[in-house]
């Protein structure tokens with residue numbers, strides 16, 4: 001049994017979770033990281049093609065590249081990784097460790113837990129509510145833009161009026177043949193400047209319009225669109241549809257809340273600015289926490305992670321140093337530094 005008990009289990013494998021796993025390894029804690037998705041990286045997977053400028057200390061980099069680098073860093077000290085596993089409960093039945101329960105009824109055991117489940121928990125895109133739409137999913141019907149170049153010379157329909165929908169339309173303008181955007185409401189809800197850019201880019205905008213059908217064999221051929229104002233229904237040829245109807249949130253982890261964690265709006269943990277929750281042994285980091293001055297940025301997730309890990313370390317070993325030695329002078333990296341230095345010399 002004791003082999004199965006980890007020093008720390010990180011729930012959520014986004015930027016906060018991956019940096020927590022890295023830092024917990026640095027602090028020599030036996031670490032496990034669990035995520036409900038089939039891949040690590042968190043919400044950054046929603047915008048892999050976008051450039052990120054505000055991380056600090058790095059030139060702008062594509063979100064997809066950040067994911068790769070974050071995963072590589074998160075796995076530096078070989079934490080155990082468990083994917084496709086949604087955590088629904090944390091209990092304390094034994095004074096020495098927590099029991100972490102999954103939606104499939106499995107149990108994981110850990111002396112301390114760091115919760116990094118992001119804002120909204122397990123999120124999933126609101127699907128296009130039209131019969132047969134799932135047949136085209138990932139082929140000609142998309143809920144995110146994984147690879148901009150795959151839309152080259154295509155006639156695209158974007159449905160949704162939010163900032164993201166308008167942003168995608170603007171980003172795809174230089175490469176797509178033609179872009180139409182439809183929205184069920186009266187006005188697009190994106191920033192005025194983005195909507196002006198959309199118009200300048202020649203994107204065709206229709207409000208009060210919804211998709212009512214998708215037609216095609218293997219690939220999408222026609223989209224049926226209804227104008228809600230006039231009731232007119234048209235069948236229009238498109239090469240691809242991008243759907244941006246928002247995201248379903250899921251607060252499974254907090255629904256039963258056996259530990260009695262202090263929550264805000266059922267989705268966020270009220271914690272101290274150093275990630276300490278009202279339950280000793282449970283820490284939190286990243287977008288899932290709320291405290292005065294919290295910054296909901298990737299940069300904020302990193303400092304949250306360091307604090308959460310340091311506090312978890314102190315909880316496990318009250319005599320431990322409150323802070324780790326800086327990485328540039330930390331002997332944990334001696335061997336790895338040699339590998340890097342000699343690799344560079346060989347190259």
Ligand SMILES: Cc1cc2nc3c(=O)[nH]c(=O)nc-3n(C[C@H](O)[C@H](O)[C@H](O)COP(=O)(O)OP(=O)(O)OC[C@H]3O[C@@H](n4cnc5c(N)ncnc54)[C@H](O)[C@@H]3O)c2cc1C
Nearest residue numbers: 012014015016036042043087117118121122286287297298
């Ligand atoms: C479109 C968009 C653009 C953005 N652009 C920027 C930007 O340019 N710069 C910037 O700094 N920030 C940006 N952000 C914000 C940034 O992505 C978030 O701040 C960051 O992802 C938060 O990291 P996190 O680890 O706290 O949570 P998340 O990235 O949300 O990761 C949480 C992880 O927890 C998992 N999880 C949730 N619940 C459970 C459960 N019950 N069991 C198991 N696993 C669970 C999820 O599957 C997910 O992988 C952007 C966000 C969006 C949506």
